Amino acid sequence: MTTPEPASSDVPARDTAPDGVAVRVRGLVTRFGSQTVHDGLDLDVRQGEILGVVGGSGTGKSVLMRSIIGLRAPQAGTIDVLGADALSRDPEQRSHIERNTGVLFQDGALFSSLTVGENVQVPLKEHHPDLSDSLRYELSLLKIKLAGLPADALDKLPAQLSGGMRKRAGLARALALDPPLLFLDEPTAGLDPIGAAAFDRLIRTLQKALGLTVFLVTHDLDTLYAICDRIAVLADRRVIAAAPVEEIERIDHPWIQEYFHGPRGRAARDARAAGPGAD
Amino acid sequence: MALPRPETPSAESGGGGTLRLRGHWTLAHAGDIEATLRAQQDPAEEVDATGVERLDSVGVLQLLRFADKRGLDFSTFRFREDHRALVDAIEDVSDDRPKKKRDYGVNAALARLGRKVYDNGREFVALVSFFGETLVKLARLLASPRHFRLTSTVHHMEQVGLDAVPLVALLSFLVGAVIAFLGSTVLAEFGAVIFVVELVSIAFLREFGVLLTAILLAGRTASAFTAQIGAMVSREEVDAIRTLGLDPVELLVIPRIVALLVMLPLLTFIAMLAGLIGGMTVGAFALEIPPQAYLARMYDTIEVRHFLVGMSKAPVFALVIGLIGCLEGLRVQGTAQSVGERTTSSVVQTISLVITLDAFAAIWFMEVGW
Numbered sequence: 001m002t003t004p005e006p007a008s009s010d011v012p013a014r015d016t017a018p019d020g021v022a023v024r025v026r027g028l029v030t031r032f033g034s035q036t037v038h039d040g041l042d043l044d045v046r047q048g049e050i051l052g053v054v055g056g057s058g059t060g061k062s063v064l065m066r067s068i069i070g071l072r073a074p075q076a077g078t079i080d081v082l083g084a085d086a087l088s089r090d091p092e093q094r095s096h097i098e099r100n101t102g103v104l105f106q107d108g109a110l111f112s113s114l115t116v117g118e119n120v121q122v123p124l125k126e127h128h129p130d131l132s133d134s135l136r137y138e139l140s141l142l143k144i145k146l147a148g149l150p151a152d153a154l155d156k157l158p159a160q161l162s163g164g165m166r167k168r169a170g171l172a173r174a175l176a177l178d179p180p181l182l183f184l185d186e187p188t189a190g191l192d193p194i195g196a197a198a199f200d201r202l203i204r205t206l207q208k209a210l211g212l213t214v215f216l217v218t219h220d221l222d223t224l225y226a227i228c229d230r231i232a233v234l235a236d237r238r239v240i241a242a243a244p245v246e247e248i249e250r251i252d253h254p255w256i257q258e259y260f261h262g263p264r265g266r267a268a269r270d271a272r273a274a275g276p277g278a279d
Numbered sequence: 280m281a282l283p284r285p286e287t288p289s290a291e292s293g294g295g296g297t298l299r300l301r302g303h304w305t306l307a308h309a310g311d312i313e314a315t316l317r318a319q320q321d322p323a324e325e326v327d328a329t330g331v332e333r334l335d336s337v338g339v340l341q342l343l344r345f346a347d348k349r350g351l352d353f354s355t356f357r358f359r360e361d362h363r364a365l366v367d368a369i370e371d372v373s374d375d376r377p378k379k380k381r382d383y384g385v386n387a388a389l390a391r392l393g394r395k396v397y398d399n400g401r402e403f404v405a406l407v408s409f410f411g412e413t414l415v416k417l418a419r420l421l422a423s424p425r426h427f428r429l430t431s432t433v434h435h436m437e438q439v440g441l442d443a444v445p446l447v448a449l450l451s452f453l454v455g456a457v458i459a460f461l462g463s464t465v466l467a468e469f470g471a472v473i474f475v476v477e478l479v480s481i482a483f484l485r486e487f488g489v490l491l492t493a494i495l496l497a498g499r500t501a502s503a504f505t506a507q508i509g510a511m512v513s514r515e516e517v518d519a520i521r522t523l524g525l526d527p528v529e530l531l532v533i534p535r536i537v538a539l540l541v542m543l544p545l546l547t548f549i550a551m552l553a554g555l556i557g558g559m560t561v562g563a564f565a566l567e568i569p570p571q572a573y574l575a576r577m578y579d580t581i582e583v584r585h586f587l588v589g590m591s592k593a594p595v596f597a598l599v600i601g602l603i604g605c606l607e608g609l610r611v612q613g614t615a616q617s618v619g620e621r622t623t624s625s626v627v628q629t630i631s632l633v634i635t636l637d638a639f640a641a642i643w644f645m646e647v648g649w
Contacts, residue, residue, distance in 0.1 A: 112614035130310050135341075142340055145372035159614050178306055178335035209368035210336075211361075 020047045021080075022181050022213040023068055028077035030063055037063055038074070039237040047180075050207055050214040051242075052224045055234030056255060061217045064234070065183055068215070069103055070094065082181060099127050102174030103183045107190070108166035110158040116169045117154035120144060123176045140176070147172035148202050164195040168202070175206070181213045188220045200226045221260075221268035286332070288312050296324035300331050304338025312338060316345045323349070326356045334362045339369040402628075409606045410598075413536065416528050431534040439500050439535075440542025444549060446499070451491055451550040455479055455557025458487075463566050472566050476576040479558030484585040485644075488551035490637050493596035496543060497629035501604035504535055505625040508608025509618040517609065527609065536601035543597035544590060551589065588644050596633050603629045 023045035030038040037060035045051050055061050066072040068079055070086050079086040082100050084093045110119050120140040124131060131139075144154055147168040158166055167187060174182060187203065188196035204227045207214050218224065224231055224245055232242040235255050241248055249260040249269075259265060288302040288311050298319065304312055328334070328342070346353040358366050420427050462478040508531055511517050520527050555577075562568035568576075607625035611617050 113616045128306060128309065132313070135309060135313070135337075138340060138344075139337060142336060142369065142373055146336070146368065159612075178337065205368070209364045211365070 021045065022047045022082055023215065024078075024080040025064075025068065026078045026080075028064070028067065028079065029075045030060060030067065030072075031075050036237060038077075041077070041234075041238045043232055043239050043242065045181075045213060045215050046230075047213050048211060049229040050203070050216060050227055052228035052231045053215065053217045053234060054219070054224065054231060054259070059234040060237075061234055062185055065185060065215065065217055069101060069183055070097060095127075099177055100179050101181045101183060102177065102179040104167065104170045104174045104185065104187060106185045107163070108158065108170030110166060110169055110173065112158050115155050115157055116144060116149070116161070116172070117141070119158070119169065120173045120176050123173065127177060140172075143172040143175050144169070146175060146206065148198070164191050164199070167191070167199065171202075171206075175210070178210065180211065182207075182215070184214060184216045184218075186218055186220075187216065188218065188223050193222075196220065196222065197226070203227055221265055222271065225268045225272040288315050288331075288338075290315050290319060292319075292321050292323065296322065298323040298326045300326065300328045302331065303333040304328075304331050304341075305333050305335045306337045309337050309341075312341050316341060319345075323351070326351065328356055328358045328362070331359065331362070334358070334365060336365070336369055339366050340373065343370065343373055405610075406602065406606060410602055412528060413532060413602065416526065417533060420529070420533065426529060428530065428534045431530075432537050435535050435538035436542050438503070439496070439538050440546055443496065443499060443542075443546060447492055447495055447546050447550050448553040450495065451483070451488065451553035452557040452560075454487060454491060455483060455554030456561045457557075458482055458554075459558040459561035460565070463561075473568065473572075473576060475558065475562060475566060476568070476573055477580055480555060480577055480581045481585055483551050483554035483558075484581070484589045486589065486637065486641065488554055489547045489589045489592045489596065490633070491554075492543060492547045492550045492593075493600065493633045493637075494630055496539070496546070496596075497600050497633060498626055500539065501600045501607075501625045501629040502622050504601070504604030505608040505611075505622045506618060508605055509611035509621055512609060512611045513613045513615075513618060532601075532605040532609075535605055536598065539597040539601040540594055543600070544593040547590065547593045551586070584649055588649055592637065592640055595636060599632050599636065600629050603632070 021044050023043070025041060025043040028038045028041040028043075029036070030041075037058075041064070043064075053061050053064065063072065067074050068081060068086060073087065077087075081097050084096045086093075086097055088094070110116070111122065114122070117137070117140045120143050121136050124136050124139060141151060141154055145151060149165060149168050149172065153161065153165065153169065158169065161169060171184075171187075184203070188199055191199060200223050203214065203216075206212060207227075216223070216228065228245065230242055231245050231248045232239050233248060233251075233253075233256060234240075235253065240253060241251050241256070248256060249265075260269075286303040286308070288300070288304050288308050290298050290300050292298055298321075302308070326342070326346075331338070342356065343353055345351075346356065353370065356366075459475050459479050462475045463472055466472050466474050466478075508517070511531070517527050517531075520530055559570055559573050562573050563570055603625050607621040607628070611621050
């Protein structure tokens with residue numbers, strides 16, 4: 001069957017990605033002054049997986065994420081997001097990436113002057129100005145509930161929410177455009193263990209229901225064991241390994257050994273072995 | 280198939296009251312979806328969405344509403360296997376929905392007005408009590424001077440005073456020149472151009488030197504104080520200061536106010552000089568009053584009391600700027616927006632209070648005859 005290509009052919013159609021790779025990073029070099037954070041870093045995020053990115057402090061996990069979503073221009077390298085060039089300044093390519101990615105910043109990064117509902121509606125208004133008011137309202141309510149917030153959170157200001165609720169509200173905003181690709185920066189940082197576990201489950205559920213690809217920066221070993229399909233380890237200025245957690249913990253690298261076989265790593269692994277938490 | 284764009288959502292009635300859906304039922308086509316569903320006249324009994332190529336939450340939501348409106352049972356809708364999870368997730372959360380509510384009426388406007396009046400009243404009380412608190416703590420510092428933060432005070436003196444010298448000098452010079460020009464055009468008609476000297480000198484010594492400086496510092500320093508302290512409040516630094524047994528007034532407020540109390544009179548002095556030089560420059564180049572004649576005329580006609588009247592206001596304005604700047608900073612409530620609101624409020628309050636006080640002072644000095 002010959003489906004006609006859309007007219008503007010350099011912008012790929014929604015959520016198509018060549019050979020099942022949603023994000024492809026090649027030869028990334030990032031420097032802050034004389035300090036090199038990434039040196040020839042390669043990374044693939046496969047479509048439909050939850051990729052957990054770990055690494056010690058200062059290994060540039062958040063910087064990597066910011067480079068991929070276009071907040072920071074690296075010194076060298078190529079980044080390909082859903083078939084579009086993330087480093088391009090071309091507004092069409094940028095808009096394609098913006099519409100197809102959702103980002104949850106560490107503390108939600110909600111606009112503090114808007115209510116939660118208005119926060120979720122911001123991307124809808126920007127990218128789909130023709131939506132009717134009532135549909136936009138219903139969509140924002142739907143996203144808020146998908147993120148596990150009660151309906152009355154809609155009219156609250158971010159300052160009236162707890163930290164965990166702010167993250168959920170941030171997630172609702174990230175999901176506003178139904179993006180196939182989701183970036184999460186330390187989603188469980190600052191949450192109590194129960195809240196963190198619930199948030200992990202929420203991410204897993206949403207990822208399955210909405211068919212998301214998730215790029216997740218984390219320190220949380222429980223998150224790694226509970227929901228990540230693959231783990232990418234940042235060390236020595238590059239990704240030294242990207243594999244399922246069972247393979248990663250066998251790798252003979254001092255940081256990995258320390259990280260996964262320290263007391264906390266053992267506890268998280270035991271928790272997974274014991275409970276039916278992971279699926 | 281002869282469809283022009285295969286992704287456009289469409290619905291066709293098949294046999295037996297079945298509605299077959301095709302295309303992309305996604306956010307990008309939300310308008311088309313609405314139109315397609317509204318155009319459905321036949322009383323469909325079943326909906327078959329297995330032909331839908333792409334589906335997202337917008338599509339599911341609209342189908343749910345469609346089922347609601349037509350009295351159809353959503354659970355009988357048929358979906359493709361890989362869309363099932365999405366449909367279930369949306370269906371789970373989409374049940375009860377509270378009505379949109381917001382009141383833009385007269386009552387709300389009245390209530391806002393009332394609240395503003397009340398807030399303004401409280402602001403005034405807060406300023407006065409903050410002044411009292413600062414005075415008490417200053418007095419306590421006099422009793423035990425080793426608690427005085429000298430380093431911090433000197434740092435603020437540099438930022439508030441030294442760094443503002445070029446700005447204050449330049450603007451005062453320009454205003455002095457402007458006044459000389461303005462005065463000369465009127466005075467020339469009476470052949471009394473030489474009175475420009477009195478005009479510029481008295482204006483700058485009594486009023487403009489201190490007023491210009493105070494207004495500049497209100498914009499430059501009061502806002503900086505509010506933003507600095509406000510950012511510290513919103514990052515809980517001020518709470519940390521309290522829990523460490525330190526006093527935020529002693530640590531943050533007093534060094535700033537003392538710095539202003541020292542620097543504002545000095546800046547005022549510079550502003551006076553710059554204004555006089557501005558007038559003198561215009562006199563020399565445009566009005567044929569050579570500097571020697573200008574200075575001689577000043578020496579003859581201007582009394583020192585004008586200078587003292589101007590200077591006496593400087594510490595008062597310094598207090599106003601410092602107190603309001605710091606107080607507004609301490610009243611920040613944690614959000615970025617609050618920092619912005621408080622900063623605006625502190626600049627507006629200081630400038631209006633400075634001008635008001637200056638007007639009252641002018642009347643008072645006039646009555647007293649100084």
